[in-house]
Amino acid sequence: MNPTLSAVISLLLALLSPACAAAPTDPLGDRGRWPDMQRQFYADGPISFDARVRVEVPANAEDAMNVPVAVDARAVASEGIERIVVVADYNPILKVLEFEPVTVAPYLAFRIKVQQSTPIRAGVKLKDGRWLIGSAVVASQGGGCTAPSNGRGTPGWERTLNTVSARQFSSAVGDRLRFSILHPMDTGLANGIPAFFIDELNLRDAGGNTVARIRPAEPVSENPVFTLDLAGALTVVQIDGRDNNGNKVLGTLR
Amino acid sequence: MPAFGAGLEVQAVAADTWALVGHTEDLTPSNGGNIANAGFVATGAGVVVIDTSASKALGEAWLAAIRDRSTEPVVRVYNTHLHPDHILGNMAFPREALATLPATRQSIRELGEAFNDNLYRMVGGGMKGTEAVVPDGVAEAGTTLLGHHRIRVMALRGHSAADLVVFDETTGVLFTGDLVFFDRAPTTPHANLAEWRRSLDLLAALPFKRMVPGHGPVLDDARGIAMTRRWLDWIEQTFVDAARQGLDMNDVLALPLPPEWASLPLAASEYRRSVAHLYPAIERRVLSAGVSP
Ligand SMILES: [Zn+2]
Numbered sequence: 001m002n003p004t005l006s007a008v009i010s011l012l013l014a015l016l017s018p019a020c021a022a023a024p025t026d027p028l029g030d031r032g033r034w035p036d037m038q039r040q041f042y043a044d045g046p047i048s049f050d051a052r053v054r055v056e057v058p059a060n061a062e063d064a065m066n067v068p069v070a071v072d073a074r075a076v077a078s079e080g081i082e083r084i085v086v087v088a089d090y091n092p093i094l095k096v097l098e099f100e101p102v103t104v105a106p107y108l109a110f111r112i113k114v115q116q117s118t119p120i121r122a123g124v125k126l127k128d129g130r131w132l133i134g135s136a137v138v139a140s141q142g143g144g145c146t147a148p149s150n151g152r153g154t155p156g157w158e159r160t161l162n163t164v165s166a167r168q169f170s171s172a173v174g175d176r177l178r179f180s181i182l183h184p185m186d187t188g189l190a191n192g193i194p195a196f197f198i199d200e201l202n203l204r205d206a207g208g209n210t211v212a213r214i215r216p217a218e219p220v221s222e223n224p225v226f227t228l229d230l231a232g233a234l235t236v237v238q239i240d241g242r243d244n245n246g247n248k249v250l251g252t253l254r
Numbered sequence: 255m256p257a258f259g260a261g262l263e264v265q266a267v268a269a270d271t272w273a274l275v276g277h278t279e280d281l282t283p284s285n286g287g288n289i290a291n292a293g294f295v296a297t298g299a300g301v302v303v304i305d306t307s308a309s310k311a312l313g314e315a316w317l318a319a320i321r322d323r324s325t326e327p328v329v330r331v332y333n334t335h336l337h338p339d340h341i342l343g344n345m346a347f348p349r350e351a352l353a354t355l356p357a358t359r360q361s362i363r364e365l366g367e368a369f370n371d372n373l374y375r376m377v378g379g380g381m382k383g384t385e386a387v388v389p390d391g392v393a394e395a396g397t398t399l400l401g402h403h404r405i406r407v408m409a410l411r412g413h414s415a416a417d418l419v420v421f422d423e424t425t426g427v428l429f430t431g432d433l434v435f436f437d438r439a440p441t442t443p444h445a446n447l448a449e450w451r452r453s454l455d456l457l458a459a460l461p462f463k464r465m466v467p468g469h470g471p472v473l474d475d476a477r478g479i480a481m482t483r484r485w486l487d488w489i490e491q492t493f494v495d496a497a498r499q500g501l502d503m504n505d506v507l508a509l510p511l512p513p514e515w516a517s518l519p520l521a522a523s524e525y526r527r528s529v530a531h532l533y534p535a536i537e538r539r540v541l542s543a544g545v546s547p
Pocket residue numbers: 335337413432441
């Protein structure tokens with residue numbers, strides 16, 4: 001598209017901000033918290049629900065401490081994605097994580113804690129300012145956010161803190177990077193245990209360039225595991241970041 | 255009011271020996287929680303009970319069924335392991351007779367009320383008045399002569415951290431608890447697969463004549479051991495293969511059930527539960543083979 005024309009369209013779209021356009025109807029029919037979520041996380045641009053933004057969750061969570069979520073925005077990749085913001089409407093801490101798929105495909109799988117049954121939203125912020133929203137509902141008996149992490153009961157957990165395990169895969173599911181980090185990811189909502197969680201992760205190539213950035217929040221599960229689609233280029237050599245107490249995360253791929 | 259008592263299937267297994275055979279179903283309001291097996295032996299010096307079913311009402315109906323078949327006092331009530339479908343009938347039995355392995359006492363103390371809440375959610379009114387009772391008695395492995403029966407108690411593990419097995423050496427009846435499932439997919443919320451397989455080896459080596467599995471029909475052979483082992487092997491191999499291919503948990507949940515298990519009750523739902531219980535540890539093992547710190 002001609003850059004000038006593109007800029008004009010962006011401006012027009014920006015004018016259709018939620019303040020003056022009618023809020024789109026939540027396809028989940030769950031009007032409860034959606035207007036608040038929209039105001040808090042997705043207010044700075046025109047917003048639409050888009051079935052091409054897929055949020056995959058099990059219908060029922062067997063383990064409220066480990067609910068698998070996959071966010072797949074590959075079908076809208078060509079529209080130019082800036083970042084993806086994932087939230088859970090009925091969690092005591094609403095934001096789950098942010099993901100910037102700088103050069104990797106816009107796909108991220110991870111696990112989260114849920115306090116009760118809740119919609120999970122993935123808002124895809126396009127470079128032209130629009131928000132495209134994908135949603136799914138997970139049913140849960142709950143309690144995942146206010147329970148202490150399991151690892152704290154294991155002696156010596158501090159010694160393995162922030163240990164990274166990572167591996168790249170080329171298989172029928174594509175070219176993937178999967179990595180896990182040993183960390184309690186405490187929400188701060190369990191009695192007497194302050195919030196303690198990884199809040200920044202960068203994936204870098206051999207030249208030190210960031211190919212993806214993840215900003216986890218408290219609801220991401222203990223000992224988090226992330227799955228990325230490297231879009232045909234197995235280029236990640238380093239994962240680095242930190243937790244909210246300043247402890248460093250560093251892992252190098254063989 | 256034994257609402258579910260009339261429906262209890264109590265089967266003669268051998269001399270002096272009966273089994274309560276539960277439904278090979280998930281917990282529902284219509285089965286009242288009656289999904290696990292239990293058993294008893296009237297030894298001549300008192301009744302030994304193995305498991306108490308899932309609620310106050312079921313425990314009372316189970317005790318009434320025992321009373322219909324023996325006038326001996328109940329001298330021992332074993333809980334095979336921590337799971338609520340086997341132990342929430344405890345309150346119907348004489349408190350001083352209740353006994354289980356130390357780790358199971360600890361687990362019931364910690365998790366009993368949460369289990370009870372969960373069964374109320376799944377079963378509803380059939381759970382009325384039910385509370386978790388922690389056995390005071392500590393069961394120890396060993397053989398004792400009680401009346402005319404040599405009763406061997408074994409302390410195994412694998413389905414849970416402590417699985418109590420009762421083998422009546424006199425009749426050859428083996429009460430396996432949930433180490434053996436038959437015609438019903440095994441459950442894995444507290445499983446350790448390697449330990450479970452070692453326990454199956456020990457059970458297979460016993461000279462048993464009849465077997466009362468934790469779930470499913472009473473057997474005259476080792477088919478329950480074989481089926482349980484095949485299921486555990488299949489689950490583990492599926493998860494290892496999936497982890498090696500880089501599958502995420504949602505991908506693993508979406509894998510189709512092979513034809514071998516298509517007609518097994520609860521295969522699809524127990525498979526999905528097992529993904530949550532067992533996949534994280536298996537994938538961590540596979541991932542940690544691929545990075546240097
Ligand atoms: Zn069990």
